[in-house]
Amino acid sequence: MKKLINDKNNIIEEMIQGILKTNKSVKRVDNFNVIYDTKYDKNKVALISGGGSGHEPAHMGFVGQGMLSAAVAGEVFTSPTPDQVEAAINHLNSNAGTLLIIKNYTGDKLNFEIAAQLASANNKQVETVLVDDDVAVENSTWTIGRRGIAGTIYVHKIAGAMAQKGASLSEVKRVAEKVIENVRTFGISLNSIYIPTTGKKSFELDENTIEFGLGIHGEPGIKREAIKSSKLIVQEMLDLILKDYNYQNSEVALMINGLGGTPEMELFIVANDAHNYLKEKNVNVYTSNVGNFMTSLEMQGISISLLKLDDELKELLMEPTEVKSWK
Amino acid sequence: MKKLINDKNNIIEEMIQGILKTNKSVKRVDNFNVIYDTKYDKNKVALISGGGSGHEPAHMGFVGQGMLSAAVAGEVFTSPTPDQVEAAINHLNSNAGTLLIIKNYTGDKLNFEIAAQLASANNKQVETVLVDDDVAVENSTWTIGRRGIAGTIYVHKIAGAMAQKGASLSEVKRVAEKVIENVRTFGISLNSIYIPTTGKKSFELDENTIEFGLGIHGEPGIKREAIKSSKLIVQEMLDLILKDYNYQNSEVALMINGLGGTPEMELFIVANDAHNYLKEKNVNVYTSNVGNFMTSLEMQGISISLLKLDDELKELLMEPTEVKSWK
Numbered sequence: 102m103k104k105l106i107n108d109k110n111n112i113i114e115e116m117i118q119g120i121l122k123t124n125k126s127v128k129r130v131d132n133f134n135v136i137y138d139t140k141y142d143k144n145k146v147a148l149i150s151g152g153g154s155g156h157e158p159a160h161m162g163f164v165g166q167g168m169l170s171a172a173v174a175g176e177v178f179t180s181p182t183p184d185q186v187e188a189a190i191n192h193l194n195s196n197a198g199t200l201l202i203i204k205n206y207t208g209d210k211l212n213f214e215i216a217a218q219l220a221s222a223n224n225k226q227v228e229t230v231l232v233d234d235d236v237a238v239e240n241s242t243w244t245i246g247r248r249g250i251a252g253t254i255y256v257h258k259i260a261g262a263m264a265q266k267g268a269s270l271s272e273v274k275r276v277a278e279k280v281i282e283n284v285r286t287f288g289i290s291l292n293s294i295y296i297p298t299t300g301k302k303s304f305e306l307d308e309n310t311i312e313f314g315l316g317i318h319g320e321p322g323i324k325r326e327a328i329k330s331s332k333l334i335v336q337e338m339l340d341l342i343l344k345d346y347n348y349q350n351s352e353v354a355l356m357i358n359g360l361g362g363t364p365e366m367e368l369f370i371v372a373n374d375a376h377n378y379l380k381e382k383n384v385n386v387y388t389s390n391v392g393n394f395m396t397s398l399e400m401q402g403i404s405i406s407l408l409k410l411d412d413e414l415k416e417l418l419m420e421p422t423e424v425k426s427w428k
Numbered sequence: 429m430k431k432l433i434n435d436k437n438n439i440i441e442e443m444i445q446g447i448l449k450t451n452k453s454v455k456r457v458d459n460f461n462v463i464y465d466t467k468y469d470k471n472k473v474a475l476i477s478g479g480g481s482g483h484e485p486a487h488m489g490f491v492g493q494g495m496l497s498a499a500v501a502g503e504v505f506t507s508p509t510p511d512q513v514e515a516a517i518n519h520l521n522s523n524a525g526t527l528l529i530i531k532n533y534t535g536d537k538l539n540f541e542i543a544a545q546l547a548s549a550n551n552k553q554v555e556t557v558l559v560d561d562d563v564a565v566e567n568s569t570w571t572i573g574r575r576g577i578a579g580t581i582y583v584h585k586i587a588g589a590m591a592q593k594g595a596s597l598s599e600v601k602r603v604a605e606k607v608i609e610n611v612r613t614f615g616i617s618l619n620s621i622y623i624p625t626t627g628k629k630s631f632e633l634d635e636n637t638i639e640f641g642l643g644i645h646g647e648p649g650i651k652r653e654a655i656k657s658s659k660l661i662v663q664e665m666l667d668l669i670l671k672d673y674n675y676q677n678s679e680v681a682l683m684i685n686g687l688g689g690t691p692e693m694e695l696f697i698v699a700n701d702a703h704n705y706l707k708e709k710n711v712n713v714y715t716s717n718v719g720n721f722m723t724s725l726e727m728q729g730i731s732i733s734l735l736k737l738d739d740e741l742k743e744l745l746m747e748p749t750e751v752k753s754w755k
Contacts, residue, residue, distance in 0.1 A: 103618040105694040119696030123716035157692035291430040362689035365484035367432040369446030376449040389450035425755040
């Protein structure tokens with residue numbers, strides 16, 4: 102295993118110190134693994150997300166005006182503990198209430214919900230939404246129900262724009278849930294990754310094989326097969342998404358998400374194939390987002406997300422944000 | 429070799445089509461591998477850069493208000509031909525003149541300079557600057573003199589801000605040259621890459637070895653050694669930069685550039701180590717840029733750039749830009 106790290110037990114601490122030294126628009130909550138937007142306004146709904154680390158820029162890279170108010174980082178591929186999430190809620194101490202955006206993994210769900218209960222007992226108004234956009238598998242190693250993956254970033258963006266406008270907690274939660282209802286994602290991987298804390302590969306894939314439907318921690322997908330052209334891979338991915346949800350004759354946002362080790366050149370080739378195939382299928386792409394949004398360490402692979410848009414979602418999605426990881 | 433591509437002879441065409449479908453702020457010049465900023469103003473200096481492909485977001489990702497007016501893409505790791513560069517100059521047809529920002533590789537230098545001569549013969553006012561920020565090697569496989577690498581992005585940003593203000597060609601060229609004089613870069617790699625057109629690896633590196641001072645096409649560096657901690661690697665890289673140019677007691681911009689396959693988590697650990705070591709060496713980091721700016725396909729590795737700042741460079745560097753790959 103070759104990684105640019107120092108102490109495998111101190112990875113998250115050093116990453117956070119690096120973020121703080123290079124991004125002046127965020128600060129840390131005491132010694133917690135929590136960063137928050139220095140411009141955060143207490144009279145607006147606080148939006149908090151987080152989860153295991155190793156998925157950067159998710160979630161700390163999305164803290165800033167127009168997206169998240171704070172993000173909580175667990176250890177690599179490990180849910181943050183409830184006290185960390187609670188520290189985020191208490192520090193922001195919103196007068197308008199707090200919305201927790203949770204990816205559907207058993208640990209995240211449990212720990213974020215405990216934090217919500219603890220904060221509620223302490224007279225904080227806290228609501229939660231659960232993102233489960235991955236159409237690949239129904240249950241998985243780490244989930245009951247579908248996994249939450251890159252579609253979560255659309256929830257950050259759209260709920261973030263709504264909170265920024267000064268909307269109420271119930272209104273922010275309503276649009277977050279509208280995104281969750283209308284977003285679907287499917288991912289594939291070309292290689293496996295080394296988990297820095299164990300020094301071991303997450304799984305083995307031979308020289309010509311790719312994995313369909315895998316999760317962002319290297320959890321198994323639905324099948325393995327020989328590498329084929331981008332066009333055929335994209336068609337198969339989109340067919341699975343379109344089978345799950347009817348996007349025909351709708352306007353959509355399209356996200357081509359790199360899993361960390363995919364050259365940008367390939368993301369644009371994939372984007373071209375996805376645009377062409379969606380056109381054939383009468384799905385109208387209103388806007389596209391291409392880049393690394395939710396990664397899995399150095400994994401080479403992609404996920405594709407589709408979000409069905411109405412006028413409200415379109416407007417919120419296109420609102421400016423100061424977050425630099427949003428592209 | 430596993431890549432998300434279709435036809436290895438059509439990679440650049442499909443990448444450009446993907447860029448055009450997903451970025452509404454750029455357009456293409458006829459059938460050339462040239463894209464330009466749709467908001468480009470003919471009465472301002474035109475800034476054009478480019479080079480071989482495989483380094484994305486460099487350079488097409490930096491086209492937009494406040495940075496490049498146009499970018500020209502060659503085949504993978506291959507200089508664009510003079511007619512491509514000339515097409516960019518002619519299409520923009522600036523009334524204020526054109527500055528070509530060239531990375532110092534024999535092919536790029538030759539082809540961009542021929543284009544400049546052709547355009548000059550055609551009554552266009554064209555100037556060039558040559559970026560040679562890599563302190564690793566004096567001459568190399570593909571260069572006479574030092575190579576141009578990630579420091580080039582600081583030239584794009586600062587000359588771009590100057591052009592945006594409506595400065596004259598000589599003024600834009602002057603600040604571009606000031607950046608080139610004051611920027612130094614050093615890179616290392618943890619792995620080799622597959623060249624999509626040949627299906628072959630660019631070089632071989634064993635399981636525990638890293639290469640110091642390599643180029644962005646996998647050209648050899650100065651030595652290979654066993655992987656060590658991020659802190660020690662960063663110190664060695666910075667020592668080589670600080671030996672080449674005196675940054676002590678100065679304010680600098682620090683760029684931690686991922687080479688395409690490096691997890692963002694590691695970029696921030698490296699950024700933390702770089703900040704700590706520069707503080708020890710009395711180099712004052714005024715601002716930092718962390719992300720993938722100039723890559724080498726899926727290479728895991730980093731480069732570190734330092735740029736000495738004065739008041740003029742500071743102001744231009746911090747000007748807003750609409751370019752989303754600038755972070």
